[in-house]
Amino acid sequence: MLQRRLFCTAISETAFRPNSGGSNYGKWGIKQVTKSNFSEALNDIETRITESDFIAVSLQTTGAYSSPWQRLLPFDTAEIAYLKAKRAAERYQILQFAVCPFSLRESKLIASPYNFHLFPRDELKTGMPSYSFSCQSSYLISIAREGFDFNACINDGISYLSRAQELAAKDCIRSPSAGSCTVPSPASRSVADSIFINRIKSRVKHWRNACTDQSKKTEDVLISSLRKMISATEVHGSRPCLNIDICSEQQVQLVLESLKKFVDVVPLLIPANGGGTQIVRVVLTSSQEDKKLLEKELQEMENKHNKCVRGFREVVDLISCSQKPVVAHNSLNDFTSIHSKFLAPLPSTLDEFRHSLGRVFPHILDVKHLMKELGSQKNLNNIYVATSYLNSRFFAPVDVELPHQAISTKADSVKSHGHNVLKISELFAKVCSILKVDPKAPEAIEHCGQLPPALERYANIFDPCSTSYQDPPINEEDVRVRAKSCKRVSSKNVVFLWGFQSGISTGQVKSLVYGKHEVFSSEFDIRLVDESCAVLVFSSPGLSEVLLEALDSGSLEEMVSEGIRAASYDAYVKVCKLGLWKANLADSLELALEEESECLSEAHTAKDLSVIHWNSDEMISLDDL
Known part of the structure; x- marks a missing residue:
């Protein structure tokens, strides 16, 4: 049995290992879809979606964050995580959108992966979409190494309009x-x-x-x-x-x-x-x-025109109309991008986003949250690392079958983004097998708006630190300072420090503050957020307020003279809510403190203007007139 387990694990890892020289990727023919073959693929994927039980999606964008502190951090609340994902979705463009309708039959995965190449252009001369967007150099280098064809993307990428854009431009893009x-x-x-x-x-x-x-x-x-x-x-x-x-x-x-x-x-x-x-x-x-023939011709002409207007959004609408559960590996980032590009501008809060998205995609399953049920505290953001983690600890062989796909091409001889969505499908199948979850449940899937009971509690979770949407809610003020730590503390115990020299280590920051005040004699943890700022977390309540008051009053002369500055977690929240996205967190926190000072000054001025000086001796008496 042990030999069989090692053999199955080796086969699974070899078939999808990202740096295996490229020879194994040609085993699967991932359907590469551009503008030239989009109509053909659209009819095909509609059939596959109808036949499937689940639909996996995966996005390849031009970036995720522009500086280290703007990525998702352990001490981010669900609301802060959403604001960061919202900024990334509005800032970066989707270049590849992989879709994989799939079904599970015991240990067999029946999948049909497609990789759509997108590029926004104003083909209909309506002024939309034609986005300007940012690019993160490391992301572009990564997809270039995978053999991504930028010329094909720009020249033959599929364009689209979001639902909101189509509605706004309805009069301009009408056909007879x-x-x-x-x-x-x-x-x-x-x-x-x-x-x-x-x-x-x-x-x-x-x-x-x-x-x-x-x-x-x-x-x-x-x-x-x-x-x-x-x-x-x-x-x-x-x-x-x-x-x-x-x-x-x-x-x-x-x-x-x-x-x-x-x-x-x-x-x-x-x-x-x-x-x-x-x-x-x-x-x-x-x-x-x-007459009936003419009306039918007109209807077909209108449908064809609408498909041309919607472009790739036609695929998004097919997924939405199917009401099938959608499986992803990084649902918050992926679906903020999907909402921003194909539905409407993103709402300002997480609750509004969840409500808006739920009307289009009622059931979203994130395999990262499913894996947390296995007791994993590792940061498994990479799909291949997550699969390797499962293979090294559990025996869950999955046979992958791609019955509807074309013969693999030269483009499939290297790892394309289409392999990611196929890997998500396989990862989902493995986790369900390990957790003894029956994902099939035809009686539930056949009725729109329902999920298999075993999967209901894992649906629509957008808090990166949660495992179940139905679990008791975690206090919004609770945060973590370490990615691998289960311990959560109140955000009121968190202080951000900056002003120290560049290139300093975490240990040096801890030595810098140790002994400077009695609060540092208690237990505390400290980590660098970026090269400009550190986050400090006290285990005991009330110590953060003591430290902030001491710095504000100037009683910590040594730290003040060294240029050390501090701010509470509320200042960090204000940075994200006001969009003060500077390259260094220290600069953003400085702006937040300036905003707070200006608000206090304006409030004080307004209060002064409402005060009058009453002197009855200087009043003019009407009797004297």
Whole structure:
């Protein structure tokens, strides 16, 4: 049994090891999708999503943070973690979006991975999306080493519009579409409206009669052309049509009202360049079957146009409409980017984000939170490290089957981002096997809005330090100072220190403050956040306030003379909420303290302005006037 375990583990690690020389990656043909084959892949992935039980997603962006302190830190609360992820999502661009519909059948993983290459461009000339975005050099170097083709991404990457952008640009990106009438009842119609409707009815009637008059079919071509010119008859495809110019949306509805009595015509709304409707085109059909055929053609044309407008968001909408559970490895960062790019601008708070996202993706499972149930306190941010961790401690072999994928290509001979999403699917299968969780539960998956009972408690967790959404909530003021520590302390016991020389170590900072005040005789922990600032955590309550008061009063002359500055955790919260994202945390905290001083000064000034000096002797008496 031991030999079998080691053999299965070795096979699993070899198939996906990131630095294995590239030869093993060609085992799986990851579907690489660009603008040129997007339509084909869209139809294919729609079928795979319908057939699957879960959908794994993974994003490759141009960066995550611009300085060390702006990444997720152990002492960040859930709200602070969201604010950091929100900034990264708004700042960096998605270059690759991998999607993998998959199902689990005992120890078999049936998966269909796709890797979509994205690039925002204003293809529809609406001023959107055309984002300007930042790039983190280490991220670009990393994906370049993996063989990422930047030229293909920029030239052939798939563009998109978010739901909010599509709604805002709706009038500018309309295609000819069948009109629907919402005109008010005749009782509320004005005299001018009634005259306008009668004129349109008369005009359409004469035009229709001219088109259907059999006696004029043998007319001379010149006479027929002149007659069409005079009657304003044109052709829509092979069908006669009449264009009616309109001046307002009210007139559009009046024209549609006047066409109700003509059962063999179909009205089309032709959009204007600046928005709104420019022309109502009346198309004459030869029969009811021909009318239904035209309406079907128009619907297909509108669907094709909408797909072109939405671009890659069509895939996001397919995932959303399926209501299938979505599996990720870093859900907070991934879904803040998804919300920002494909749904709408990110809300200001975590609760608003969770509510907004839940309407689109009701069930999100993060394998990092599932792995915490195994007792892991390691920081397993890397998918391959997480898999290696499981393989070295547990026996959970998974057979991967890709029945619908094309033959692997040269692009698959190196590790592409599509392998990440396949690895997430495998990691999810392994964790479920180890935890004895049945992820299949067809009776739950077949009903939209439900999850298998064993997985419900792990869904929609966006607090990086939580394991279960249904567990008792952790006090928002509780934080950790070490990534591997289970101990949580109140944020009121946290102090940020800066002003020491650059390049100092944690031990040197601890030696610098030790013995300077009686608070340092108690137990405390200290860690460098970046080269400019350290975080200090007291085990006993009240000591942080004592230290801050001592520094503010100047009683710690030695520390003050050395330029040491300090601030509470509230100042750190203010930095993130106000967006004071400087390269060094010390500079950001200085700005937060300046903001606080200005607010106090303004409050004091406002208070002074409300005070008046009363002297009855100097008042003018009305009796003296």
